[in-house]
Amino acid sequence: MGRVGVLLLNLGGPDKLEDVGPFLYNLFSDPEIIRLPFRWMQKPLAWFIATRREKTSQENYKQIGGGSPLRSITEEQGEALKTQLDAMGKEANIYVGMRYWHPYTEEAIAQLAQDNIDKLVILPLYPQFSISTSGSSFRLLEKLWQENPKLQPLEYTVIASWYKQPGYLQAMAELIIEQLNQFPNPDQAHIFFSAHGVPKSYVVEAGDPYQQEIEECTQLIMQTLNRPNAHTLAYQSRVGPVEWLQPYTEDALKELGEKGVKDLVVVPISFVSEHIETLQEIDIEYREIAEEAGIENFRRAAAPNTHPVFIKALADLVIESLEKPDLKLSQVTQMKKKVKMYPQERWEWGMTTSAEVWNGRIAMLGFIALIIEIITGRGLLHAIGLLQ
Ligand SMILES: C=CC1=C(C)c2cc3[nH]c(cc4nc(cc5[nH]c(cc1n2)c(C)c5CCC(=O)O)C(CCC(=O)O)=C4C)c(C)c3C=C
Numbered sequence: 001m002g003r004v005g006v007l008l009l010n011l012g013g014p015d016k017l018e019d020v021g022p023f024l025y026n027l028f029s030d031p032e033i034i035r036l037p038f039r040w041m042q043k044p045l046a047w048f049i050a051t052r053r054e055k056t057s058q059e060n061y062k063q064i065g066g067g068s069p070l071r072s073i074t075e076e077q078g079e080a081l082k083t084q085l086d087a088m089g090k091e092a093n094i095y096v097g098m099r100y101w102h103p104y105t106e107e108a109i110a111q112l113a114q115d116n117i118d119k120l121v122i123l124p125l126y127p128q129f130s131i132s133t134s135g136s137s138f139r140l141l142e143k144l145w146q147e148n149p150k151l152q153p154l155e156y157t158v159i160a161s162w163y164k165q166p167g168y169l170q171a172m173a174e175l176i177i178e179q180l181n182q183f184p185n186p187d188q189a190h191i192f193f194s195a196h197g198v199p200k201s202y203v204v205e206a207g208d209p210y211q212q213e214i215e216e217c218t219q220l221i222m223q224t225l226n227r228p229n230a231h232t233l234a235y236q237s238r239v240g241p242v243e244w245l246q247p248y249t250e251d252a253l254k255e256l257g258e259k260g261v262k263d264l265v266v267v268p269i270s271f272v273s274e275h276i277e278t279l280q281e282i283d284i285e286y287r288e289i290a291e292e293a294g295i296e297n298f299r300r301a302a303a304p305n306t307h308p309v310f311i312k313a314l315a316d317l318v319i320e321s322l323e324k325p326d327l328k329l330s331q332v333t334q335m336k337k338k339v340k341m342y343p344q345e346r347w348e349w350g351m352t353t354s355a356e357v358w359n360g361r362i363a364m365l366g367f368i369a370l371i372i373e374i375i376t377g378r379g380l381l382h383a384i385g386l387l388q
C-alpha cells in the first residue's frame with residue numbers, strides 16, 4: 001500500500017468571539033442539526049437563531065478564555081496519532097476536517113487531493129454515531145466526492161462509530177478512576193455520564209442509532225471500570241423548545257441531590273476533547289445546579305484529549321480499518337434503512353428550473369413572513385413552537 005492519509009472529523013468551534021455569530025450560522029444552516037420541512041426556511045431561520053443566540057453564546061465562550069480550544073486539541077491529537085502510527089510502523093499524513101469552522105472539511109479534502117494520498121481512512125472524533133455529528137460530516141464528504149472527479153480514484157474507508165474499541169473504553173475507565181481516587185470513599189461516589197443530547201425525534205422518527213450506542217457505551221465503560229459505584233446516564237445541552245432525549249442532565253442532578261448523593265464524578269461521554277460543553281456547561285453551569293441541589297463534591301473526568309491510551313486506541317482503529325474490507329460513504333449514510341430522508345431532499349431530487357424559480361419566490365415570501373414574525377412576535381413559527 002502507498003501513502004496513507006487519516007482524515008479526523010470534528011464539529012469545529014469559534015477561535016475568537018467575533019467568530020461566534022458566523023460559526024452559529026454555519027451550524028444552524030445544516031439540515032442535520034435543524035430538521036425543517038422546507039429547504040427555503042433553512043437559511044433565514046439559521047440567520048435568525050444564530051443572531052438571537054450570539055450574545056449568550058459569546059458570554060459562554062468568554063468564560064472559557066474567549067474561544068474554543070477544539071481546533072488546537074484536535075491538531076494535538078492529530079500529531080500524537082501520527083507519532084503513534086509511526087511507532088507502529090505505519091507512516092501517515094493526518095488531516096483535520098471541521099464541519100462548521102476552520103479548518104473546514106473542504107480545506108482538508110483540497111489539501112489531501114494535492115498530496116496524492118493512495119488510501120484514506122475517515123475517522124470521526126465522535127465515538128458514537130449520530131445523524132447530527134458523524135452523519136452530517138459523512139453526507140458532506142459524499143457531496144464533495146460527487147462534485148470532484150479528482151477524488152473518484154482515491155481509495156478510502158470510513159469508520160462509522162467506534163465506542164466499543166477496548167483502548168477507548170480503557171482510557172475512559174482510567175480517567176474516571178483518576179477522579180474517584182480523589183474521594184475519601186471512592187466506591188461511594190456516584191458516576192454521572194452526561195451525553196450530548198439530540199432531539200428525541202432524531203431517534204424515534206429518523207432512526208438515529210445514537211441513543212442505543214450511548215447506552216451500550218455507558219455499560220461497556222462501567223464493565224471496563226469494574227467498580228461497585230452507582231451510575232446514571234443523562235443528556236445535556238438541549239437547544240430550543242422541542243423535546244430532546246431524557247433525562248436532562250439538570251433534572252437528573254437535582255434528583256440525585258434530593259436523594260442525598262454528596263460525591264459525584266461527571267463523565268462527558270460524547271466528546272473526546274475539552275470544549276465549551278465540558279469547560280463551561282459542565283464545569284460551571286451544571287456544577288452550580290449540583291451544588292444548589294446539595295451535592296458537595298462535584299468532580300469531572302477529563303476528556304480523553306491526548307491521553308496515550310486513547311491515542312493508541314485511535315491508532316489501532318486506523319490500522320484495523322486498513323486490514324478490513326472498505327466501508328464506503330454511501331454505506332454509512334444509508335446505514336440504517338429506517339433513517340428518513342427529509343421532505344426537502346425528496347423535493348430536491350425532482351427539482352426542475354421552473355420549480356427552482358418558484359422555490360426562490362416562495363423563499364422570498366417566507367423570508368418576508370419571517371421578518372414580520374420577528375418584529376411582531378406572532379406567526380406560524382411561534383405557533384408551532386420553533387420560536388419563543
Ligand atoms: C441545535 C442542535 C444541536 C444538536 C442536535 C447538537 C448535537 C451535538 N453536538 C455535539 C458536539 C458539539 N457541539 C458543539 C457546539 C454547539 N452545538 C450546538 C447545537 C447542537 N448540537 C450549538 C448551538 C453549539 C454552539 C455552542 C453553543 O452556543 O451552545 C461543539 C463545539 C463546541 C466548542 O467548543 O466550540 C461540539 C463539539 C454532539 C456530540 C452532538 C450530538 C451527539
Ligand SMILES: [Fe+2]
Pocket residue numbers: none
Ligand atoms: Fe452541538
Ligand SMILES: [Fe+2]
Pocket residue numbers: 196237277
Ligand atoms: Fe451543544
